[in-house]
Each structure stands twice: as C-alpha cells, then as structure tokens.
Amino acid sequence: MFSDNIQIKRNFLGKATIILESKSIKDAIVKLIKKDNNLGISAITGIDLDKTIGLLYHLRTSEGIITLKTEVQKNKPVISSITDIIPGANFHEREAADLFGVIFKDHPNLKRLVLPESWPKDLYPLRKDANLADISTKCNAISYKTDESPSQKGNLVNIIVGPQHPALLEPEKFSLKVDGEIVKYVEPRIGYVHRGVEKAAEKKTYLQDVFLVERICGICNSCHAIAFVASVEKILGTQVPDRGKYIRTIILELNRLHSHLLLLGHAGLEIGYEALFQYLWRDREPIMDLTEMLTGNRVIASSITIGGVRRDIKENHIPLIKKQMAHLQERMIFYKNLFENEPSIKLRTKNVGVLSAKEAIKLSVVGPVARASGVPIDVRKDDPYSAYEEIPFKLVTRKDGDSYSRLMVRLDELIESAKIIDYAVDNLPNGPYRIKVPRIVVVGEALTRVEAPRGALLYYVKSNGSAYPERVKVRTPTFSNIPAFQKTAIGGNIADVPANFVSLDPCFSCTDR
Amino acid sequence: MNSITTWARTKSPWVIHFNSGACNGCDIEVIALLTPRFDVERFGIKLAPSPRHADVLLTTGVVTTQCAQRLKKIYDQMPEPKFVIAIGACACSGGVFKGNYSVEGGVDKIIPVNMYIPGCPPKPEAIIDGVVKLLNSLKEA
Numbered sequence: 001m002f003s004d005n006i007q008i009k010r011n012f013l014g015k016a017t018i019i020l021e022s023k024s025i026k027d028a029i030v031k032l033i034k035k036d037n038n039l040g041i042s043a044i045t046g047i048d049l050d051k052t053i054g055l056l057y058h059l060r061t062s063e064g065i066i067t068l069k070t071e072v073q074k075n076k077p078v079i080s081s082i083t084d085i086i087p088g089a090n091f092h093e094r095e096a097a098d099l100f101g102v103i104f105k106d107h108p109n110l111k112r113l114v115l116p117e118s119w120p121k122d123l124y125p126l127r128k129d130a131n132l133a134d135i136s137t138k139c140n141a142i143s144y145k146t147d148e149s150p151s152q153k154g155n156l157v158n159i160i161v162g163p164q165h166p167a168l169l170e171p172e173k174f175s176l177k178v179d180g181e182i183v184k185y186v187e188p189r190i191g192y193v194h195r196g197v198e199k200a201a202e203k204k205t206y207l208q209d210v211f212l213v214e215r216i217c218g219i220c221n222s223c224h225a226i227a228f229v230a231s232v233e234k235i236l237g238t239q240v241p242d243r244g245k246y247i248r249t250i251i252l253e254l255n256r257l258h259s260h261l262l263l264l265g266h267a268g269l270e271i272g273y274e275a276l277f278q279y280l281w282r283d284r285e286p287i288m289d290l291t292e293m294l295t296g297n298r299v300i301a302s303s304i305t306i307g308g309v310r311r312d313i314k315e316n317h318i319p320l321i322k323k324q325m326a327h328l329q330e331r332m333i334f335y336k337n338l339f340e341n342e343p344s345i346k347l348r349t350k351n352v353g354v355l356s357a358k359e360a361i362k363l364s365v366v367g368p369v370a371r372a373s374g375v376p377i378d379v380r381k382d383d384p385y386s387a388y389e390e391i392p393f394k395l396v397t398r399k400d401g402d403s404y405s406r407l408m409v410r411l412d413e414l415i416e417s418a419k420i421i422d423y424a425v426d427n428l429p430n431g432p433y434r435i436k437v438p439r440i441v442v443v444g445e446a447l448t449r450v451e452a453p454r455g456a457l458l459y460y461v462k463s464n465g466s467a468y469p470e471r472v473k474v475r476t477p478t479f480s481n482i483p484a485f486q487k488t489a490i491g492g493n494i495a496d497v498p499a500n501f502v503s504l505d506p507c508f509s510c511t512d513r
Numbered sequence: 514m515n516s517i518t519t520w521a522r523t524k525s526p527w528v529i530h531f532n533s534g535a536c537n538g539c540d541i542e543v544i545a546l547l548t549p550r551f552d553v554e555r556f557g558i559k560l561a562p563s564p565r566h567a568d569v570l571l572t573t574g575v576v577t578t579q580c581a582q583r584l585k586k587i588y589d590q591m592p593e594p595k596f597v598i599a600i601g602a603c604a605c606s607g608g609v610f611k612g613n614y615s616v617e618g619g620v621d622k623i624i625p626v627n628m629y630i631p632g633c634p635p636k637p638e639a640i641i642d643g644v645v646k647l648l649n650s651l652k653e654a
Contacts, residue, residue, distance in 0.1 A: 115615065116579040125614050132614040139578050163583050169540055170532050171580055192579050193534045196613035215609050218538020218634065262541060281548035288545075299538045299634050509536045 012234045012446035013460075014058065014065025022070045022079045025057065029068070029082055038062045040364030041082075042449075043475035044092040045460045046100035048128045053077050053100050058447060058458065058475075060364065064383060065447060072102060074127075081107040088364030088483055092475075099126040099198075114191035114512055125199055132199075155179045159494070163192050169266075170508040178494050186489045188482055193512040201472040206232055206441055209469065210305055213459075216474065217510040218299050219262065222255040223452035224459075225304040228472070230385055231461035232306050235444035238437050242429040244308030245387040250321075250424050251295065251303050252386065252450075253417045257328070258287045259453035260410045260417075263505045264335070267407055270498040271348040276338075283331050286324050293317060308434030313425075321425050325418045332415050339404075339411060349404040353488035353500030356401055363483045367455020369504055372409045373401035379451040390427075393420050403503035410505075440467050452477055454505050476510035522568065522594075523648045525557040529567035529591070533584045533620065534610075535574025539601035539634040543571055551637045558644065564590040569647070570624075575603040575610045576617040588624045596647060598628045600640060605629045 020028055033039050042065060045056040049071060057068040072079050081104035083090045093104040094113040101124040104110060112119070118139045124130055156177045163171035171192040177185035197216055201209045213228045214221040226248060233240065240248075261284040268276030288298045295301040295311060303309050339345055355365070360373040370377050376397050380388040396412040398405035445462040455477030464470040481504050489497055532540050546553045547560060561567040564587045576584060588597070599620045602608040607618045620626055630643040 116577075118578075135614050136578055136617055140581075163580070169544070170537065171534075171583065192577060192583075193532070193574070194577060194579065194615050195534055195575060195610045196615045197610075200610065200613045212609050215536045215538070215633070218536040218541060221536075221538070278549055281545065282550065285545075285548075285550045298636060299542060507537065 012231075012444075012448075013056070013067040014447055015061075015063055017067045017069060019069045022055075022072050025055075025068060025070050026080050026082055026085070029057070029059070030085060032059065032061070032066070033085060036061050038361055039086075040361055041086050041089045041092060042364070042456070042480075043458050043460070043473065044089070044096050045471075045473040045475075046096045046102060046126065047462065047471050048074075048100070048126065050128075053102060053127075055079065055096065055102065056460070057082075058460075065449065067447065077102045078105055079103070080105045083107055086364065087362055088480065090483060091479060095479075098124075100124050101127070112191070114194045116191070125196060156184060172506075172508050176489075176494065176497065181493050181495070183489050183492055183494055183497065186486045188486065190482070190508060191512050193509045195513065197513045198472055198474060202469060205439070205467045206306060206469060207439070209472065211302060213472070213474070214300055214302060216513055217476070217507055219259050219507060220255060220452040220454065220457070220510065221300050221302075222251050222304055223450055223457050224474070225301075226252060226386065227448050227450045227452075227457050227459035228461065229304055229306050230450070231446040231448040231459050232441060232463075233437075234446035234448065235441055235461065235463050236306075236437055238307055238435065240308050241432045241435060242387075243312075243431050244433045244435075246424050246428050247294075247309045247311075247313055247433055248304055249387040249391065250313070250421050251291075251301055251309070253421045253424075254287055254291050254294070255301070256417050256453045257414060257421075258284055258291065259505075260414050261287065263453075263502070264407060264410060267349075267499070267502045270502040271345065273344060276345075280335070283328070286327070290321060290324055293320065305434070307437040308432070310434070312433045313428065318425050318428075322422065325422050325425075329415055329418050332411060332418070336411055339408060346404065348496075348499050349407060349503065350402060351400075352403040352496045353485075353492060353503065354400070354402045355484055355488050359487060360401070360484070363487060364480055365455075365484045366477050366480045367451070367453075368409045368413065369406055369455065369481050369484055371395070371397045372405035374399045377456070379449045379456050383449050385448070385450055387424060391420050391423050393423075403499050406503040440465070441469075454478055454507060454510070455481065474513055476507070476513070478504070478507045478511045481506070482511070519652060523651050525559070526568045526596075526644070526648065527559050527561040527566055528569040528571050529561050529564050529587070530571045530573070531584060531587055533572055533574050533580040533604075534577035534616070535601065535603060539573035539604070542634045542637050542640065543573065543600065545637050546640060551641065553641060553644070556641075556645065556648070564588075565592065567591055568595060569644075570595065570597045571600055572597060572604050572620045573600045575607050576620055576623055578615050578617055581617050581623050584620070584623050596627045597624055598630060598643060598647065599626045600630045600643075601635060602631050602633045605631050608633065 040060045042058040042060045047054040052071040054071045159176045161174045173189040175187040213224045265277040265280035295303040357374045441463040443465040458475035460473035462471040
C-alpha cells in the first residue's frame, strides 16, 4: 500500500489511480501499452514523503489520464527506466533525477538537465530536507568544464548554438553534430532559465501562487493560472459561476490568439521573410489592446483567480471585442492565402522536419505539433474545462507532419479561436463572475490538464491542509515537444534547423521553470 | 570632435538583448518595440547581432545561477562606452523569483546598470521613455 503520512480525502488524478510497487511499474506500463496503442507519458511527478520519495507516472491514454503511484526509499532511490518502451519519458526521468535524486536504471543519458553544471552533488533541491542556504556561493565555487568550443572528430563537426544567439530569444544551448550539411546528432541543454518555481510555490500561499505561476511564462500566462486555479478548485470542490467560466474562456483564447500570431511572425523571421513578421505583429497589437482592456495589463493578465475572475466584462466592451474578432478573421483569410500561395514559405517549410503520427505518439508529443501529424488530441475536447464543453469549435488536424503543417494548424486555430470568443461574447451568462473561497485548502491532491497555445499543460497540486501547498508540479508543453525536435532534425539539412525548430513553438521559460 | 561622437552615439544606439532568466513577458515587449506600432528605429535604435557591435545591453529577467557568467561575458565583450538597461521588475530587483535557490537576483548584482525600467512587464511606451531618457542623459554629459 501507498504509505502516506497524510490521509488523502479527495483524489483527482485523472480517470484511475493505481498503486504499485516500484519494481512492477515497468511491467504495468508494458501491459497498458499492449491494451492501448495511443499510450504516452504525460509527466513523472516526484514528491518528498519524508522517508520515501513518491513517484507518480501520469500516463496519457485514449480515455484520459491514468496515474501510477509508487515510492522508492530515500537513501536508495533506484527504479528502472521506461525510456526503452516510451522514448518520450527521457526528459521526465532526467528531471526527476536532477531534482529528487532518483536513479533510473538503464537510462541512456542520465545527465544534468535543469540544474547548473556547477550544482553540488547529492543536493536535490525539491527534497524537503535540502539545505539550500548560500547555494549560489557554493555553486560559483565549483569549477566545471563545458564543451563550448567547436571541435571536430572525423567528419563530424560540432556546432554550438547559444546560450546567447541572435536567432534565439531565450538562452538555451544546442550542440549540433554535422557531417557536411547533414545533421547527425542534436543535444539540447536546457535549464538556463530555471528559477526554481516549484520550490518557491511551496513557500507561498495559494493566492500568491496564482501570481507566481503566471510568471513562469509571459506568453501563456493565463493558461498557467487556469491550470493551477482549476487544481485548487478541484480540491476545494468549488463551483465557478457560469459567467466566470465564460470570461475565463475569452481570456484564455485571447492568450492563444496572441501566442499563435507571435509564433507565426517569429517563423517568418526565421525563414527569412521579415515583412511577414512585421505584418503579423502589427495584427497582434489589437489583441494586446483587448487583453489590456479586459484585464488591465497587456501581457501578464493576472485575471484568473481562485473562484472565478478578478474583473467583469462590461457592456461597452462587447461591440469592441466583436469588431476586432471580425477584423482578425478577415486578416487570417489573407494570411491563409499568403501561406498557401507564397513559394518562399513553402520552399522553406514543406517536407522539413517530418514527424509521423506513430512517432508523435511514441514521443508523447502534444498540442499543435501532434495535431499537425494527424493525432487528434486537444484537451479542450478530451477533458473540457472552463466553458469549452458548451462552446462548439472544430478540432484542427493536418496529415503531413512537416513544418508547414505545423504552421498551418496554428493559422486554422486562430480562426477557430476568434469564433470561440465570438460565441462566448454572444452567449455570456448573467450573474456573478467570482465567488469567495476559503483561504485554507483541505487535504487532497489534484491533477489538471489544460490546452495552452503550445499543447497540453499539466499541473499537479497537493495540499496538506495548511495555507501553503505541499507540492506543485508543472509539466509544460515544450518539455514534451523537445524530443520531437531531436528526432526530426537528425538527417535533415543544417539550414532547415531554424525552420524546423521554430515550427514547434519552443518556449524555454516554460520548460525550465 | 566630441560633439560629433555624442551626436553619432545618440542617433544610432545599437542594442543587444539578453534574456538572463525572464518569463518572456518582457522579451515580447522588447520585440514589440521593433514592430510597426512602436517602431523604435525612429530613434536609430537597431538590434545588433553580436555584443561586439552593441552600445546598449537590454537585459530582461532575473539572473539565474547558470546565466550569471554568460551575462558577465556578454557585458565584457561589448566595446566602451557601454550602457545597460534593466527591463522589468525581475531585472531590477529579482521580482517574484527573489530568494529562489537557482537565482542570483537583479542584474545589478552581476554588472553595473545605467537605467532601471520597472513593471511586470513594462509597457513598450515605458521602455521607449527609458531609452530616450538614457539618450538625453548622454547628450547632457
């Protein structure tokens, strides 16, 4: 049995929770794969349970999330790796190894992922007993070697991109090994933006945490807020009023609109089409204005809160929203024509970085990247939250799985999002937009998935009955999508790397946290 | 001669942008500056491809332990005279991330800062105002 010092009263960990011994996890997953071909891994959550470390394997199945619970001894945290059966688990295991010190037996590459190279050995920050006083001086005292310089081994040339690079907006490093023009190997090094948000969330109250998790990512900030808030509301058993749900939906879709426009513009920049970047970003500004009008801030909305939203939509806002949505749809038809007929876009993106549906499932890829490969997954449809259950919209998929399809999926989604906002504004229910909730959250744990612009965003929240959460786990969409880049870049041309990479819509502030 | 260099400096400040651990909120506002609505090229401000070509370093975000040495390196690579603008609450003081285990603090813990633009994130108008104030202070100096 799963020994736990706290008795869990409420449990919301997807469709089913199975408690297993650590040695039978792998067999269980093998059996589940035999039953369900679409099985992928969503996340591996570690929790410090005093004498043991709890590991929660959240598996994505056709019917929803299944959670496998196990625990390993703290002084000997060894468990067998599942990377050979689900390759998408690679990064999840490396993260758990970094932050909790769990050793995954037979893992192909159990190196540091998010912590600095100079981080002291045997110090695992998310364990409750970790001594993190003066940690930055300790880190700076340790010297380490990097493979920074471009080196040559036989025919392979090592090319290092980043951490500071004109093509990257965020500090990340990629080591590419190329033979002539062909990429042979890609090794990403993330963690330059690791700010320790999961640990910080344990020291703040639930309400403060809403503001903290929004600042994990400035682009999809409302999605982080809704995922955290929805988890807390599940534990509390709060019913959000209908008007609050609709306003949340409008804000989340505005978030998606601005994020997709930003990405398409950035893609234009990466494929050497700067005019497209300038055009798309000009059309993005009205969305920012709408966000500012409804929430009071252009970027970080801080609108969604526990129990509803913080601001109501006023009567005079509605015609403005409708006007902008009509204008946006008009513009999107123009861009769709442009993407379908402009040879320079097609030449740079068609047949670049092809990811088949089978590989997409195996690598547990999420969001528009999976949908472009013909995998019809969308949390808004599969596991509806806010008002998505009541609002009709189309699930956009494409078949080819190349960079072009990934961009086109987003263009079609922009039109769908504009329609969702239109519908939500027309059918806005009357009544309160927020209800009061208690400050202290009852004991319980909850897992929430939401569809962020980049794909499924997962939050696990565990409460111990105090004003502070016991554990907050964030699994972001880009974290799941990076293996797809590793896979598709290999064998391709080095000149195609930017176009391939940007079509995944990478966001590293999300990934690193 | 002095007046010519000052004139050149204030009319074409090339900037480089470095994210040392930001949430992208400030970054997208910095990029928005370059796009049609705000268009800072009016002031001769251009994004330089390398720190060796840049006069002004725009930094966003809290400085993470892993990025601290990079930030120092990039600052050292810039030619004199150089200026640093810290954009956003995190770059100014650490913001919500202050005190976290993998975070050093504000940008001024690592390199000297000439101008602070607070906000989470600051509006593009505020960033333009900050840059123009920096340029004016150069003229007066």
